[in-house]
Each structure stands twice: as C-alpha cells, then as structure tokens.
Amino acid sequence: MRLAFLISLVQIVGLQIHAQKPVSQNWWKGSEATSFVSLNAGLNANSADFSNRFLSELIFSDQLSQEVLNDELKGLSQTENVMGLDYELALQGGWNIKSGAHTLLFKAADVAHVNASVPKNAARLILTGNKSFAGDTLDFSGLNGLGMRFQQLAVGWQFQPTPSTAFFALICFVNGEQYADAKVDRSWLYTSVLGDTLSTSLKGGLFISDTGNVGFATHNGAGASLDFGFHTEFQGEGSIWQFDFAVNNLGLVQWNKKTIGYNFDTNYTWTGIEIPDITNINEQFADNVLTDSLGGGVNENIRKQTRNEWLPGYVAAELLQRRDAGFETGGGWVLRWNANFDPYVYLKNGYRFNEHIATHLSVGYGGYGTVQVGLSGIFEWSHFMAKAEVRNIEALALPGRFAGGSGIINLSYMF
Amino acid sequence: MKRPILPIYFGIAFFLLFTSCRRDIDLANWDVDALVPVAHGTINFADFAPEENVYGDGESLLHLTAAETLISLGLDTLIGIPDYSIDTGFVVPISINFPPGVPFFYQLEETKFDLKDVELTRALIRESRITIFLENTIDKPVLFEYGIYSATLDGDTFLVQARVEANDTLSRSFTLDGYELDLRGEEGTDFNTIVTFLQAMIHPDETQNHQFTAGDEFNIKNTVKGVVPEFVTGYFGNQSVLFEEDEALDVFAQFPYQSVNITDFDVTLTIDNGIGADLKLNIQELRSENTVTGANAALNHEVINNNQLYPRAINLYDLTDPVKHIQKKLTFSDENSNLDELLELRPDRFLANLDIEVNPLGDISLGNDFAYYGHNISAFMQMDVPLVVSAKGVVLNDTSDFQFIAPQPNNPLDRINYGSLNLILENRYPIDAEIQVYLLDTFNNLLDSLLESPALVLGAEENNLGIVEFAEQSIVEIPIGPALFDQLELTNYLKISAVLNTVGVDSVHLRNNSGIEYKLVADINARTKK
Numbered sequence: 001m002r003l004a005f006l007i008s009l010v011q012i013v014g015l016q017i018h019a020q021k022p023v024s025q026n027w028w029k030g031s032e033a034t035s036f037v038s039l040n041a042g043l044n045a046n047s048a049d050f051s052n053r054f055l056s057e058l059i060f061s062d063q064l065s066q067e068v069l070n071d072e073l074k075g076l077s078q079t080e081n082v083m084g085l086d087y088e089l090a091l092q093g094g095w096n097i098k099s100g101a102h103t104l105l106f107k108a109a110d111v112a113h114v115n116a117s118v119p120k121n122a123a124r125l126i127l128t129g130n131k132s133f134a135g136d137t138l139d140f141s142g143l144n145g146l147g148m149r150f151q152q153l154a155v156g157w158q159f160q161p162t163p164s165t166a167f168f169a170l171i172c173f174v175n176g177e178q179y180a181d182a183k184v185d186r187s188w189l190y191t192s193v194l195g196d197t198l199s200t201s202l203k204g205g206l207f208i209s210d211t212g213n214v215g216f217a218t219h220n221g222a223g224a225s226l227d228f229g230f231h232t233e234f235q236g237e238g239s240i241w242q243f244d245f246a247v248n249n250l251g252l253v254q255w256n257k258k259t260i261g262y263n264f265d266t267n268y269t270w271t272g273i274e275i276p277d278i279t280n281i282n283e284q285f286a287d288n289v290l291t292d293s294l295g296g297g298v299n300e301n302i303r304k305q306t307r308n309e310w311l312p313g314y315v316a317a318e319l320l321q322r323r324d325a326g327f328e329t330g331g332g333w334v335l336r337w338n339a340n341f342d343p344y345v346y347l348k349n350g351y352r353f354n355e356h357i358a359t360h361l362s363v364g365y366g367g368y369g370t371v372q373v374g375l376s377g378i379f380e381w382s383h384f385m386a387k388a389e390v391r392n393i394e395a396l397a398l399p400g401r402f403a404g405g406s407g408i409i410n411l412s413y414m415f
Numbered sequence: 416m417k418r419p420i421l422p423i424y425f426g427i428a429f430f431l432l433f434t435s436c437r438r439d440i441d442l443a444n445w446d447v448d449a450l451v452p453v454a455h456g457t458i459n460f461a462d463f464a465p466e467e468n469v470y471g472d473g474e475s476l477l478h479l480t481a482a483e484t485l486i487s488l489g490l491d492t493l494i495g496i497p498d499y500s501i502d503t504g505f506v507v508p509i510s511i512n513f514p515p516g517v518p519f520f521y522q523l524e525e526t527k528f529d530l531k532d533v534e535l536t537r538a539l540i541r542e543s544r545i546t547i548f549l550e551n552t553i554d555k556p557v558l559f560e561y562g563i564y565s566a567t568l569d570g571d572t573f574l575v576q577a578r579v580e581a582n583d584t585l586s587r588s589f590t591l592d593g594y595e596l597d598l599r600g601e602e603g604t605d606f607n608t609i610v611t612f613l614q615a616m617i618h619p620d621e622t623q624n625h626q627f628t629a630g631d632e633f634n635i636k637n638t639v640k641g642v643v644p645e646f647v648t649g650y651f652g653n654q655s656v657l658f659e660e661d662e663a664l665d666v667f668a669q670f671p672y673q674s675v676n677i678t679d680f681d682v683t684l685t686i687d688n689g690i691g692a693d694l695k696l697n698i699q700e701l702r703s704e705n706t707v708t709g710a711n712a713a714l715n716h717e718v719i720n721n722n723q724l725y726p727r728a729i730n731l732y733d734l735t736d737p738v739k740h741i742q743k744k745l746t747f748s749d750e751n752s753n754l755d756e757l758l759e760l761r762p763d764r765f766l767a768n769l770d771i772e773v774n775p776l777g778d779i780s781l782g783n784d785f786a787y788y789g790h791n792i793s794a795f796m797q798m799d800v801p802l803v804v805s806a807k808g809v810v811l812n813d814t815s816d817f818q819f820i821a822p823q824p825n826n827p828l829d830r831i832n833y834g835s836l837n838l839i840l841e842n843r844y845p846i847d848a849e850i851q852v853y854l855l856d857t858f859n860n861l862l863d864s865l866l867e868s869p870a871l872v873l874g875a876e877e878n879n880l881g882i883v884e885f886a887e888q889s890i891v892e893i894p895i896g897p898a899l900f901d902q903l904e905l906t907n908y909l910k911i912s913a914v915l916n917t918v919g920v921d922s923v924h925l926r927n928n929s930g931i932e933y934k935l936v937a938d939i940n941a942r943t944k945k
Contacts, residue, residue, distance in 0.1 A: 057443055064445035129447030131938070194839055194890070195450030196934040272452035272935060 027094065027168045028231035028244070029385070029414055033103050033160040038092040038412040040109075046392055046404030048369035049081035053399040069127055071400060076120040079142060082340055083403065084115040084368035086312075094158060105156035105170055107227075110216075111249075113312045115340040115368070116145035125189065135193040144183040144204075146340070148312065150253060151175045151217050154227065164233035164240075169226065174311065176221025176253040179209040181309065196271060203265040207307050210258035220258065225251025225311055233322075240322040241330075249313030254306055263301045312339035318348075320360075325352050328360065334367070342366045346374075356380050362391070369395075369404060376408075385412040444944045446832060451937045453836070459930040460802065460844075465665070471927035477802040479667075482795060485684075485701075485767050486660050489791040493690065493773060494533045494651055496642040501526060503613060507631040515555075516619035520633060523564075525600050527608045532652025534606040534782065535598050540566075541645035541788050543591040550634040551579040555625045556618040559585075561637065564601075565609040566594040578618055591642075598649070606649055606782075611637070644788065646737070651692045651784040655772040660765075664703075667761045677755045678922040681799040684718070684745040686725060689738050689790030693779070694725040695772040696794075703762035710760040716752040718745050724775070730785050738790045758800060769794070802925035806846065806915045814855070814910045819903035831896060834939030838891040840872050841932040843883050845923035847874040847916045850891065855908040863902045865893050872931075874918040881924045886932070895939070 029036050045055075054072040057064050090109035097104060122140035130138070156170025184204035191198055209220040229246030313336065320330030328351065334344040346364025353359075362374040374391030391406035461469045461477060470478055505520045513519050528535075551557045559577045566573040573594055579585045600608035615633055617625045688694055698718050704711035729739040747754040757765075771792065774784065842848075850872055852865040870891040875883040917923045 059442065061443045064443045066446075069445060127445060127447070129449040129941075131448035131450045134450055191450055194837070194934070195936040195938060196452050196455070196839055198450075198452060270452055272454040275454050275456035 027092075027103075027105060027158050027229075028160075028166045029094070029412060032163060033096050033099075033101055033158070033166075034094075035096045035103070035415040036094050036412050037415075038090075038410060040088065040090040040092060040408070040410050042086070042088055042406070042408040044084070044086040044404075044406045046085075046368040046372070046395075046406060047081070047083035048402060049075070049077055050083055050403040051075065051400050052395045052403045052405070055403050056399070064127075073120070073124055073127065075401070076118075076123055078120045081118045081120065081123065082115065082342075082368050083118075084339065084341060085113070087112040090152075101160045103158040103160070105154070105158055105168060107152065107154040107156075107170060107172070109152040109154075110149075111152060112147075112149040113339065114145070114147040115312070117340055118143055122187075130189060130191045130198070131195070133189070134191045134195055137188050137190040139188045141184065141186050141188070143187065144340075145180070146182075146312070146338070147178070147180040148176075148253075148309070149178045150221075150223075150311070151177060152225070156227065164231075166231045167228075168230070169228040172225045172227065172249075172251065174221075174223040174225055174251060174253050175217060175219055176209065176223060176255055177216070177218055178214060178220065179207070179253070179255050179259070179307075179309065181205075181207045181307075197269060198271075199267070199269040201267045205264070206262040207255070208260045209255050211260070213258070219256075221253045221255035223251055223253030223311070225249045225313065237321075239328075241319060242322050243317070243319050245315075245317045247313070247315045249311040251313070252308050252310045254308050257306045258304055259307050261303050261305050261307065310338040312341075313337060314339075314341075320348060323352050325354055327351050328358065330360075341368060344372075346372070350376075369402060372404075372406075374406070383414050385414070386410065442944070444942050446940055446942055448940050449937070451939075453935040453937050455932070455934040457930040457932050459927065460925050461927050472801070475926040475928045477925045477927050479798070479800040479802065481664065481798045483662050483664060483765065483798075485662055485765065485794040485796055486658055486769055487791045487793045488656075488658070488771065490644055490647065490786050490788060492656070493654075493792075494530065494535065494647055494786065496530070496535075496538065496644060496647075497528060498638070498640045498642070499526060499528065500639070501611065501635075501637040503635045503637075505615070505633045507627045507629055509627075509629050511627045512624050513617060513627060514624045515617040515621040518614045518616045519627070520615040521612070522614070523601070523610065523612045525605075525608050525610050527600075527605070528598075530607050530652075532654055533649065534652065535647050535649035536606050536782060537598060537646075537648045538596040538644045539646040540591045540594045540596060540642060542641060542643040544640050545589045545591060546636075546638045546640075547575065547577070547585075547587050547589070548634075548636040548638075549577060549579045549585045550632075551581065551583055551585075552632045553625065553627065554581045555621055556580050557633070558616050558618045559635070560614050561611070561635070562613075563591075563594075563609060563611050565597045565611075566591055567597070568594045591639075644786075646785065646787050648691075648783060648785040650778045650780070650782045651690075651773050651786070653772070653774045653777060655770065658767075658769045658771065660767040660769065662765045662767075664763055664765055667763065677759050677800055677803075678749070678805055679801050679803045680747075680749070680755060680758065681801075682747040682754050683797050684747070685793075685795045685797065686723065686743045686745070687791075687793040687795065688725045688741045689728050689787070690773075690792055691727050691730055691738070691780070691783070691785035692773050693727050693776055694792060695775040696723045696725060697721070697770040697772075698723075699768040699770060700766070702766045703757035703760065704764050704766060705760050706763055708760070711762075712753070712756040712760055714747075714752060714754060714757060716745070716747060716754070727780070727784070728790065737787050740790065758798070765796070767794075803922045804917065804925065805922040806917045808914060808916065810912065810914055812910065812912050814908050817854075817903075817906050817909040819900070819906060828900065829945060830942040832940045832942060833894075833896045834937065834941070836893040836895055837936045837938050838893065839934040839936060840889045840891065841886040842872055842889065843875050843886045843929040844925060844931060845874045845877050845883055845918040847918060848872040849914040849916075851912050852893075853910040853912065854902055854906040855910055856905055857907040859908065862905055863899075865899075866891065867894065869914075874916075874923075875929075876918055877923055883926075883929055892938075895937075 051072060054068055057068050088109055088111045090107055092107045094103040094105050119140050119142045121138050122143045125138060125140060152172040152174055154170040154172035156168060158166055158168040160166040184202065186201060186203035189200045213220055227248050231244050233240050233242050314334055316332060316334045318330065318332030321328040330348040332346055344364055344366035346362045348360050348362040350358055350360030357379055359377045364372045371394060372391055373393040374389060375393060376389035379386040387410040389408045392404040395402035395404045464479060468480055472478060503522060547561055549559050557579050559579060562572055562574040564572055573591065575589060577585055577587060596609060598607055598609060599605050601610050613635055686696060699720055701714040702711055725743060726741050728741050731737055731739055749755055849869045851869040854862040856862055872889040873887040875885060875887045877883055
C-alpha cells in the first residue's frame with residue numbers, strides 16, 4: 001500500500017508540482033557501489049516577472065479578468081520579463097559490475113525546455129491591443145524565446161574508488177523532437193492618432209522544426225551530449241560534508257534540413273485596402289488579397305535548412321552537511337547556458353531526524369526568478385530511496401507577485 | 416520475493432507519468448482594443464461620369480460635357496428612291512419562221528418613280544441591287560439583252576446579255592453601284608424617269624431557223640432594290656415633315672442627385688444644313704425628362720415655335736469635300752432660357768418636336784437642289800456645364816446591392832464584442848453632407864440604419880478665388896457588433912442618403928484636384944478567442 005501510495009504521489013506530483021532546479025540527479029547512491037534503478041520526474045515553471053495568479057488564470061480559466069491583467073502589466077519590467085519551464089522524466093539505472101567499483105550506467109529520458117523573454121511593451125500589445133498606443137510608437141524589441149523537446153538514450157560509467165567518492169560520465173544520443181527559436185532584435189509599431197496608419201519595423205529570425213512531423217519521439221533532429229560529474233565527502237566541524245558536482249546536457253542537436261527558417265528585416269506601413277473606384281467596392285475588396293510587403297518580405301526569406309542548437313544544459317554544485325541526526329546546512333549554485341537563465345545560488349538548511357529521514361529548507365536567488373524558497377525531504381533505506389523537493393513556495397504563498405513552482409521526485413531502488 | 420516486483424511499478428509509474436503530462440493548453444480569453452485601418456481611397460465627382468463627359472479646365476474646374484444629335488435627316492428621309500419592279504411578257508401571236516441572231520422581240524420603256532413633289536434629274540448610285548428573271552418556253556436557246564439607257568459608267572451604258580436554254584429559266588443579279596443615272600427620260604426633258612430596253616433573239620450560235628408556234632411565251636421580271644444615292648440633284652419639292660425625336664442621355668446617369676442648382680452653363684444648339692435646298696425649321700417643343708422621378712421641364716427660348724430660315728448648302732463639286740454646310744448656332748444662357756431647369760432635374764432623355772419645311776420659297780434653284788450621301792440636315796446639342804453649383808437641401812440617394820457574409824467560426828468578425836467603423840473624411844469639396852446609410856431587405860423594406868443619427872460631413876471653405884485651401888475633416892462613427900451583423904445578414908440593399916448643402920451663400924466650384932479622401936478604420940473591442 002505504501003508503495004502504491006508513493007507511485008500515485010509520483011503521478012500527482014508529476015502533474016502538478018514544478019521544479020526550478022534542473023531535474024537530473026547525481027548518480028551516487030551511497031557508500032557502496034551497487035546496481036540500482038531510478039525514476040526521476042520533475043516539472044519546472046518559474047518567473048519573477050509574471051505571477052502565478054496571472055498564469056493560472058491564463059491557463060486554467062476561460063476568461064482572463066481585467067483586474068489580473070492590469071496587475072500583471074503593472075508588475076512587469078520594462079525591458080525583460082523572463083519565464084522558463086523545464087520538464088524531465090527519466091528512467092535511470094546502474095549495473096554494478098562484479099560488485100566492484102565500476103558501474104555501468106544507462107538513462108532514458110524525455111526532456112522539454114521552454115524559455116521566453118518578453119518586454120513589457122510586447123506584453124501590453126498582446127494583452128491590451130494597440131488602441132492605447134494611438135499616436136505613439138511602441139518599441140517592443142527584445143522579444144525572444146526558445147522551445148525544445150528531445151529524448152535521450154545514454155550509457156555511461158561510474159567509478160567509485162572509495163565509498164565516499166564517485167566519478168561518472170555518460171554519453172547521450174539525443175533525438176530532437178520539436179524545436180522553436182524566435183528572436184526579434186528590433187520591433188516597433190506606430191499607430192496613428194486616428195488609427196488610419198499602422199507602421200511596423202521588424203528584424204529578427206524564427207526557426208521551427210518540421211511542423212508536419214509532430215508527436216512524441218518524432219525524429220526532427222539528432223545530436224549528442226555529455227553528462228559528467230563527481231561526488232566526494234570530507235570531514236569537518238564534527239560532521240560529514242558531501243559535495244556534488246555535475247555537468248548535464250553538454251551537447252547540441254542538429255535539427256534536420258526540414259527545419260523552417262525565417263529571417264526578416266523589414267519596415268511596413270498599412271493604411272488599409274486601397275479602393276481606387278468607390279463605385280465598385282465589393283469586387284475590389286474581393287480582388288484584394290491581404291498580402292503585404294511584410295508578408296512578402298518574410299516569404300522571400302523563408303528557407304528550409306539544418307540548424308545546430310546547443311542543448312539548454314547546466315553545471316551545478318552542491319555542498320551539504322550530513323549528520324546522523326540533527327541540523328544540517330549547505331548550499332549550491334547552478335549555471336545554465338542557452339536557457340535565458342541567470343546564475344542561481346541557494347542556501348540549504350534542515351533537520352535530519354535519523355539516518356532514514358531528513359528535511360531541508362532552501363532559499364535561493366536567481367534563475368528565472370528572484371528569491372525562491374524550497375522544501376525537500378529524503379527517505380533512505382537500504383534498498384529504497386526517495387527524494388522529493390518542492391520549490392518556489394514563494395509563488396504559492398504570493399501568487400500575485402511570483403510565478404512558478406518546482407518539484408523533483410527521485411525514487412531509487414538499490415539491488 | 417517482493418523485490419523483483421518493484422521495478423515493474425517503476426515502469427508503470429514511468430508510463431503513467433509520461434502519458435499524463437501530455438495536455439493541450441487552451442489559453443483563457445481576454446479582450447483587446449484594436450485600431451486597424453480597413454480601407455482608404457478618394458471620392459471625386461469626376462469618377463461618377465463617363466470619362467468623355469467630364470474634364471478639368473486650366474483652373475481645374477470640372478466641366479460636364481455632352482454632345483447629342485437631336486435629329487439627322489439624310490437623303491433617304493427626304494428624297495429616297497423607292498424599290499421598283501418591271502414585269503414584261505411576250506406571246507407569239509402567229510406561227511412564224513425566224514432565223515437565229517435576228518431579234519424577234521424589242522421593247523424600249525420609260526419608268527417614272529413616284530417621288531411626290533421631288534423632281535430628280537440626276538443621281539449617282541452608291542448602293543443598289545438588280546435582279547433579272549428570264550423564262551424561255553421555246554425549244555431553242557434564246558439570247559436576251561437587257562439595258563438601262565439612263566445608267567452609264569465611264570460612258571458605257573448598263574447592258575446585260577444572257578443565254579437562256581430551251582424551255583429553261585435564268586435568274587441573275589447585278590449592281591448599279593457607281594453608275595450615274597440620267598433621270599430626264601428619253602427626251603431629256605422629264606424627271607424621275609429611267610429608260611430601259613429589252614430584246615430577245617434565237618441564239619446566234621444556232622444554225623437553223625426556228626418555227627414559232629402561236630402562243631410561245633417569254634417572260635422577264637426586273638427588280639431594283641435598295642437604291643442608296645451618293646448624290647442627287649433636281650428639285651426637292653416643297654415638303655414639310657414633322658419629327659418627334661426622343662434621344663437618351665446618359666451623362667447624368669452616374670450622378671445620383673435628385674436636383675441641384677446649376678448657375679453657369681454653355682449650351683448651343685447647332686442647326687447644320689448639308690442639303691442643297693432651303694429649309695424652314697420650327698422647334699415646336701424641346702423638353703428634358705427624368706424617367707425615374709418623372710420630373711420634366713420644357714425649354715423656354717425664343718427659338719421655340721419661331722420659324723428659322725436656313726439657306727441651302729453650297730455644292731463644291733469636289734467628291735472628297737463636296738459640300739459647304741450652312742450652320743446656325745442657337746445659344747442658350749440663363750438669361751435667354753430656362754435650360755438650367757432642364758439640366759437640374761438630372762435628365763435621362765431629351766424630347767423634341769421639330770417641323771422642317773424644304774424649299775419654303777419654291778423652286779428658286781431652277782431644279783438645281785442637291786444632296787450628297789452623309790451630308791444631312793442635323794441638329795446637335797452641345798453642352799458644357801462648369802460645375803459651379805449651389806445646392807441647398809439637395810438629396811442624394813444611391814441604392815446598391817449588398818451581401819454580407821455572416822461571421823463564421825474562426826472568422827475574426829465573430830470575436831468582436833463591440834466597436835465602430837470610423838469613417839474619416841478629409842473633404843476638399845465646399846459641400847456639407849448629412850449622411851445616413853439604410854439597410855433594406857429584398858423587398859426594399861427598411862431594416863435599420865447604420866448610423867444612430869445622420870452624420871454631418873463638413874465641407875471645406877473656399878477663399879476669395881473660389882479655391883479650397885484646407886480640407887475639412889469629419890469622423891463618422893458606425894457602431895458595429897453582433898446585433899448589427901444579424902441585421903446585415905438580412906440586408907440585400909444598402910441605400911446611401913445624403914443631404915447636400917454647398918458651403919456659404921454663393922455657388923461653389925467643384926474641381927478635379929479636389930476630392931473626399933476617406934479612410935475606414937475599425938475601432939473594436941474583440942475577444943482573443945471565440
């Protein structure tokens with residue numbers, strides 16, 4: 001029953017909790033190298049600029065209320081409002097060879113990453129329309145976003161020369177399922193006072209993987225990546241200090257030649273359909289195909305091409321005190337690339353009740369947000385280990401100010 | 416024993432987690448306020464008239480022009496030569512032996528046309544068609560010869576020879592095109608008369624005499640049709656003809672006004688006499704009519720019901736330019752006529768009753784009246800109306816077909832909550848307009864109006880030189896929304912009604928460099944999703 005409860009918990013958490021910190025876990029499973037199987041699941045959505053109240057209404061309700069919309073716009077930064085989402089579901093395992101120091105590792109994972117940076121003016125345009133900018137030029141340059149979903153099959157090796165030290169490395173084959181990358185370097189919209197003229201200027205690029213080939217694990221690109229790191233422990237202040245270092249997803253995907261690329265650098269003014277002959281309006285409306293030089297300019301630059309894109313990987317380090325029981329402390333940092341992610345640092349303090357159960361509270365700053373608060377719990381037995389971590393509690397407590405929620409579940413069975 | 420089961424649970428959990436994460440995100444709706452240009456263009460009065468009926472002068476002042484031929488009387492009307500037919504037969508009275516090549520029948524005949532008072536002495540044929548039918552009832556081939564002594568071409572008489580086989584018939588056609596006809600008869604003193612001859616003989620190629628039996632018969636039928644003279648001369652008689660002319664006029668068809676005050680115009684009626692005969696013209700009535708409204712007005716001018724004498728045209732005897740026409744122009748102004756009334760009612764037809772008398776003084780040319788093909792007695796009306804107008808309370812109506820395709824799912828129109836179509840008008844015409852647009856069903860029943868109340872479009876002001884320097888801007892808001900779309904779906908016709916008032920107290924000038932620039936802008940509150 002407890003196991004069934006745990007499985008159900010995994011499903012529920014997988015659906016509803018969110019994780020800020022990247023999901024993948026270190027491979028060290030204890031003082032003795034052993035065979036194991038693990039399930040890691042996490043979903044991460046976070047933003048210091050948008051709010052949970054806004055996002056939950058946007059996603060889960062039928063109508064976005066004017067009050068929420070106005071509050072959201074008030075809180076946005078003028079130049080950059082970042083949000084990020086990571087999802088990972090991984091089945092991992094290790095096969096300890098001859099009960100020695102060497103363990104063969106494998107991993108199968110489904111990974112998704114989305115990040116976007118939206119200038120306030122772009123959000124205002126999208127959420128309120130252009131009427132309030134009549135007579136003005138709205139600059140919304142800087143809009144950009146990246147979305148990527150891929151699957152990984154990895155094999156690797158872990159060497160545990162001593163009970164407290166382990167090195168690991170995996171090489172991953174990456175199947176690129178879906179990809180979108182947009183960057184608007186220059187964009188503005190002028191709306192005349194009476195609305196009879198719209199002028200816009202756009203410069204940027206957009207890349208989308210084959211839109212006709214979608215679905216889980218469809219093949220639109222291929223790549224490779226490396227995961228590597230180590231675990232070590234040392235004595236200090238009357239307790240053991242555990243240090244983990246990991247580099248994940250250091251690699252890239254080459255999206256195949258069906259990837260659609262747009263590059264645009266155009267100015268366009270729209271004043272409506274020109275009706276040269278007022279006595280024959282109907283036919284002229286019918287004859288007017290609403291194409292314009294903007295569309296023409298974009299179409300001229302549409303091409304299909306291969307495109308290489310770095311995976312949104314990370315490097316993370318964590319130092320955590322380990323006692324048999326009592327208060328524990330520690331901290332860590334995370335750096336990411338190609339993810340619109342600020343450096344994230346955190347402190348971790350908690351209490352270990354006994355050798356099996358501990359809980360920690362973390363307070364961090366950076367990433368896609370500002371201050372972030374998380375709570376984690378660890379349950380360890382000789383053959384079974386479960387870790388659950390809930391982050392972005394600040395967004396749950398102040399849904400009108402912060403957005404997000406992060407969660408990681410790690411279930412391991414050691415043979 | 417329980418351990419091996421755990422990985423299976425992991426696998427199930429993995430599958431459930433994976434599948435449960437696939438959720439399509441359906442974002443909430445929110446409302447946005449958008450200002451979007453829809454259409455733009457320029458309305459110019461010149462666009463409403465056929466290109467040949469409107470022009471701008473050196474000062475860009477628009478003029479409406481029209482040239483209509485009210486009457487055109489040619490040769491065919493005054494002195495047409497009728498179709499005629501000559502039937503001749505010969506029956507051999509006794510049995511007789513006759514050699515070949517010796518005429519056994521000869522006939523010279525004068526035919527006089529009935530042209531009433533007209534006495535023609537000479538004509539040049541432009542078009543004609545002659546058909547000859549010959550019937551031979553004897554047992555030998557016969558040679559027929561048919562000639563028109565009156566018709567000559569380069570000195571040669573019109574002559575036809577035809578062999579008709581034994582007991583056979585023959586039909587042949589000819590033209591007299593280009594032949595000159597002397598219509599003075601055999602003696603040269605008559606008129607309207609042609610001289611023909613006919614003879615028949617046993618064909619000279621025959622070698623034996625022929626024994627005619629009493630009762631042998633020969634029949635000849637000669638028909639002349641469609642004679643169109645190039646030129647005629649003689650005395651055209653003293654004839655009087657009453658013409659009731661009805662001429663359609665389309666210059667105003669594109670201008671949907673009901674009435675306007677025209678303050679300046681230049682209209683001339685030119686009587687052109689291309690006939691070599693004196694004329695007396697009496698215009699009994701000249702009237703314009705708008706058949707749609709039923710409005711009509713009759714011309715008051717000194718020419719009405721007053722006889723006008725027109726001397727004959729002069730024969731120049733040059734076939735490339737044979738006639739010097741005699742023209743007389745009648746000028747109509749607002750001082751000597753009420754022609755402006757005829758124009759202001761937006762006529763689509765002119766009606767004229769004309770009495771024309773030829774040679775009112777008799778045969779003073781001593782039989783030397785003449786007429787050439789294409790040189791007629793004509794009456795042209797030439798109209799030039801500078802658009803210097805004054806309009807107060809003039810109603811302009813125009814109804815056009817309309818079909819509205821109702822918003823469908825996924826159609827952006829279906830997302831409009833409310834808003835308006837703003838018609839922004841930059842008016843450079845010195846005319847105010849009070850506009851309303853009505854929605855009519857298929858039976859022309861009024862459904863609704865687009866505007867809550869008639870909208871006033873301000874006219875621009877002219878300076879002292881009658882020139883508009885600055886356009887006047889007006890914005891007409893047309894409320895739109897689902898209720899209107901429902902009404903538009905029932906609408907089959909749009910009726911635009913405008914009440915026009917020229918700015919100021921004087922007449923204003925309509926110029927081709929003026930116009931009403933219009934811009935249609937959608938000012939809407941719309942949902943982001945249905």
